[in-house]
Amino acid sequence: MTLPPLTFTNARxxxxxxxGAAPLCVVKGQIAPAPxxxxxxxxxxxxxxxxxxxxxxxxxxxxxxAPRRGAATxxxxxxxxxxxxxxxxxxxxxxxxxxxxxxxxxRSPDFARALVAALRDHDARADLRxxxxxxxxxxxxxxxxxDFVAANRIGHVVFNDHLPHRQLAAGKRVxxxxxxxxKSGRSPAAHQALLQALHDGMGTARARLPxxxxxxxxxxxxxxxxxxATAAARETWRGLGARIAEFxxxxxxxxxxxxxGDPIVMGAPNVVRGGSHDKRLPARxxxxxxxxxxxxxxxxxxxxxxxxxxxxxxGWPLERAWPLVSETPARLLGLTDxxxxxxxxxxxxxxxxxxxxxxxMTMAGGxxxxxxxxxxxxxxx
Numbered sequence: 303m304t305l306p307p308l309t310f311t312n313a314r315x316x317x318x319x320x321x322g323a324a325p326l327c328v329v330k331g332q333i334a335p336a337p338x339x340x341x342x343x344x345x346x347x348x349x350x351x352x353x354x355x356x357x358x359x360x361x362x363x364x365x366x367x368a369p370r371r372g373a374a375t376x377x378x379x380x381x382x383x384x385x386x387x388x389x390x391x392x393x394x395x396x397x398x399x400x401x402x403x404x405x406x407x408x409r410s411p412d413f414a415r416a417l418v419a420a421l422r423d424h425d426a427r428a429d430l431r432x433x434x435x436x437x438x439x440x441x442x443x444x445x446x447x448x449d450f451v452a453a454n455r456i457g458h459v460v461f462n463d464h465l466p467h468r469q470l471a472a473g474k475r476v477x478x479x480x481x482x483x484x485k486s487g488r489s490p491a492a493h494q495a496l497l498q499a500l501h502d503g504m505g506t507a508r509a510r511l512p513x514x515x516x517x518x519x520x521x522x523x524x525x526x527x528x529x530x531a532t533a534a535a536r537e538t539w540r541g542l543g544a545r546i547a548e549f550x551x552x553x554x555x556x557x558x559x560x561x562x563g564d565p566i567v568m569g570a571p572n573v574v575r576g577g578s579h580d581k582r583l584p585a586r587x588x589x590x591x592x593x594x595x596x597x598x599x600x601x602x603x604x605x606x607x608x609x610x611x612x613x614x615x616x617g618w619p620l621e622r623a624w625p626l627v628s629e630t631p632a633r634l635l636g637l638t639d640x641x642x643x644x645x646x647x648x649x650x651x652x653x654x655x656x657x658x659x660x661x662x663m664t665m666a667g668g669x670x671x672x673x674x675x676x677x678x679x680x681x682x683x
Contacts, residue, residue, distance in 0.1 A: 354394025406486025
C-alpha cells in the first residue's frame with residue numbers, strides 16, 4: 303500500500319546534484335519538494351537512498367512462469383513471484399522481454415497473448431511492462447503483431463533473428479533440433495521444415511519490415527534491434543527507426559551505434575561475470591569507453607545491483623555507476639517520471655547499505671514492495 307507522507311532523514315541520498323544528506327520527502331507516491339518535511343520522520347542514518355532500478359530488458363520472469371519445462375504455473379501466481387524477486391533486488395520498473403517467436407512454448411505468440419492478458423488482470427506493485435521481442439522471420443504474422451501491439455499499448459518492440467542461417471543455407475540439420483522441437487510441440491522433422499521455410503522467406507520478411515516499423519512508430523512504439531554484429535546491420539536498423547542497440551556482439555557494431563548517437567544496452571550479468579558468458583563483446587569494454595548507455599538484467603534479476611556494486615568496488619563513483627541502472631534506462635524508454643530522485647518524480651527508490659551489498663527497502667510509486675534487515679526496526683517503530 304502507499305504510505306502516509308514520510309520524510310527520510312540522515313541518509314545519503316543520490317539526487318541529480320549528486321550524493322547529499324538532505325531529507326527526502328515522499329507524499330502521495332511522489333518525491334515532494336524540500337524543505338517541507340511531511341508526516342512521519344524515519345531516521346535512515348547509515349543507509350543510502352538511490353533511485354529505483356529500471357530494467358530495460360529481462361527474461362528472468364520465465365523461470366517463475368514455468369519452473370520446469372512444460373510445468374507452467376498459474377500466471378497470476380507466477381507474476382507475484384516475479385514481483386517478489388524484482389523487489390528484493392531493488393527493481394521498480396521491469397520490461398518483461400517476451401518473445402513472439404517460432405521457438406514455441408513460453409516464447410510463442412500464444413504465450414505472449416496470455417502474458418499480456420495476465421498482466422492486465424494483475425494488481426502489480428512494481429511497474430511491469432512488456433517488451434515484445436519479434437522474430438523477423440515470422441513475416442506472415444506482421445499484421446497480427448501490429449494489431450497486438452496497438453490493442454495492448456505495447457510501448458517497446460525489439461527485433462530478433464535467431465534462425466541458424468548458416469546451417470539452413472547449407473541444407474543441414476539445425477543445432478539442438480530435438481530439444482527445440484520438444485519445446486515447440488512439433489516433431490523434429492516439422493520443426494526443421496518450418497525453420498527452413500522461414501530462412502527461405504527472409505527476403506520477403508526484410509521487404510515487409512519498413513511498413514511494420516512505420517506502423518509501430520506511428521503508435522509511438524520505441525524500437526530496437528538485438529545482437530547486431532556489424533556496422534551495416536546497425537545502420538539498417540537505424541534507418542528503420544530501431545535506434546536502441548541491445549547487446550551488440552562486436553565492437554564494430556557498438557562503435558557504429560555510439561558514433562550515430564544510438565543508445566546501447568548491455569547485459570548486467572556480463573559486468574558481474576567480468577565478460578560475456580558466450581565469449582562475445584565484454585560490456586566493461588564499452589563502459590570504460592563511455593559507449594554503454596544502460597545495463598539490463600538480461601536473464602538474472604540480481605545483476606543490475608551486482609553490476610553497480612562491482613563498478614563502485616573497482617573505483618567508479620556511485621554517481622556514475624548507478625544511473626546506468628536507473629536514470630539512463632528510464633530515459634531511453636521514454637519514462638520521464640522516474641529514474642532520478644527529484645521533486646515531482648515517482649517515489650521509486652531503493653534503500654541500501656553503504657557497500658551496496660543488500661537491499662533493505664524498495665518503494666515503487668510510494669508503495670513499499672520490499673522491507674527486510676536492520677531497517678525494519680526503524681520503519682516499523
